[in-house]
Amino acid sequence: MSHKVIVPIGPYHPLQEEPEFFQLYVEGEKVVDIDIIIGYGHRGIEKLSEGKHFDQVAFLVERICGICSSSHPYAYVLAVEDLLGGEVNVVPERALYIRAIVDELQRIHSHLLWLGLAGHFIGYNTVWMWAWKYREPVLDMFEMITGNRNNYAMFKVGGVRRDIKDEDIPILKKTLDELVPAVDMFRGAVMDDPVIKARLKGIGILTKEQAIDWCVVGPTARASGVNIDVRRDEPYGVFDRIDWNVIVEKDGDVFAKTMVRILELYESVSIIRQCLDKMPKGEIDADVKDIPPGEGIGRVEAPRGECFHYIKSDGTNRPIRHKIRAPSFMNVASNKVGAVGGTISDATITLAAVDPCYCCTERVAVIKKANNKKIMNGWDLIRLSQEKTNKLKEGLSNARDK
Amino acid sequence: MDLKTRALTKSIWVFHVSVGSCNNCDIEILDCLTPRFDVERFGIQLVGSVRHADALLITGAMNRKAVPRMKKIYAQAPKPCVVVAVGQCALSQHMFRDSYNVGEPLDKILPVDLYVPGCPPKPEAIIAGIVKLVNKIRNKK
């Protein structure tokens, strides 16, 4: 017996009066305006940071977002090391390679996660299951290196906390090798399946001018032709010693954003392989003791874009100011132009395409502009999106049968 | 132990709520559905509406904006309903306890039946926790 199971993701609430994340105002099928309300995840981390000493802050910022769990600590330690004179002057070389490996593994797991969710939103639950199935070996690699599938506790000011054992390296390489055919499969699926292409092409376009005006970052920017990537613009770690490419597309639609992420998967695999080969023996921690007064800025290219941390120290062992700007802060705001003008059946995938923390996209309400009445919630939108795919599939198979 | 609660344990329908989490626990909960862990073979299913829920899976440190929402959702869940706190934040608010933007801890607002510690707890831990809870409910007189 087959039954259609729509698996909802995220916090739903069927109540009419609840404030939602994205409020889409519609006229008929078209989205004419959008109100974005955030703050449900706000835990006052910047203030908490002022009460912790520099070593503890790394653990705190790991938990800003579970998906880019290594980007925030990396950007944070870079900010402190900037204050100290620069990462390359403080951190031992082996630690730089380990940082790159952890960071790129995180990119792989994050992009695969997004791919799965995007697949689910457009009704391809198989894509979801396969993407997340291939994500598991990546999490295994994390567990092997860091001891945990998520929240790696690897970064500290002056180095990393754990080393990669020589005997683990062949297993890591083998797992990476096995990942590449899977990425080939996803790439083939996205590029060759006419229905997926129809669902993603021309949808949610963010033009280059809009991308610049809204100051977006990461794949969201690169898909619109804005050629920025912190790893190349201000190389941190070992990114200036490794061969790799920045992936840029120009159409700015969801298809372009998908392709950027898929192609970045290949680059990440290549980067990790090179790091595993080139990593020298040596210390992994510079054992930094005191942080002098000063200011520091650190930024890394998280899977979603530039992750920015600013630290101000007065010479005590705690920061007096810690400013954190996650990439999604810039990207999600751009939905104001990216999602407007599209239809409601495309709304879910458009909002998801900038890759916010996943539960954001479900917290959606559709409001009829004429009378300000809420007519749909996030779950309805996902269902609409999946129905559109089914209709397209039917249309295509009917055309084929003629 | 009444019939309703025992019946619930045959095939638990779970509704997931995040009240200010970093999403790690949420992803691990979703991971339970994916091929490696595949909890649907135990009859455990995620549902889209709290009105169909047998169990509430709650993650997050209880953001202030979320407190009234959490209370409303619990009120809407048909009783009996078991409440599962997943992850360190839901257990004890973790390192966000002193923040200006977190409200009371979850178990001061709702009765919690199961605590699954971890940051995030592995899918195996979440499944083990639910199995423990199911057994406890079934064995109660």
Next chain:
Amino acid sequence: MDNMRDKIKEALGNKILEWQENSSKRIYFTLDKKDIFETVRFLFKDLGLRFSTASSIDTEKGFEILYHFSFDKAGEFYSVRVLIEDKKHPQIDSITPIFPGAEWIEREIWEMLGINFIGHPNLKRLLLAEDWPEGDYPLRNKHEP
């Protein structure tokens, strides 16, 4: 790439009250807050720098805002520092009319520190709950949680 530094110094002249280079990639310069709108317009529109974010801090001398601009081609950061001395009625020109990407961060600074952004098109709460007490600014130093 000293070109960018020269362009900025030349255009702003003695509007620059202080110029500080922490490293080859980290340049901080201080302006009077009345010059912020024109300066940001110049940096963003004329020089094509990317706005990364703004950070703010409560100091004894006043509220300090740092506007962080990225010169991606050289990997340099130009951070514009302004000081708002009046802590009772702190305000500064909004830069959101220049580009919409600044809207959210100005809202955040407003609700965290209480600085009014003159000319902001949508100055309302971003992160805190609707019923958060008026006049309670979490990032001000005397804040008790």
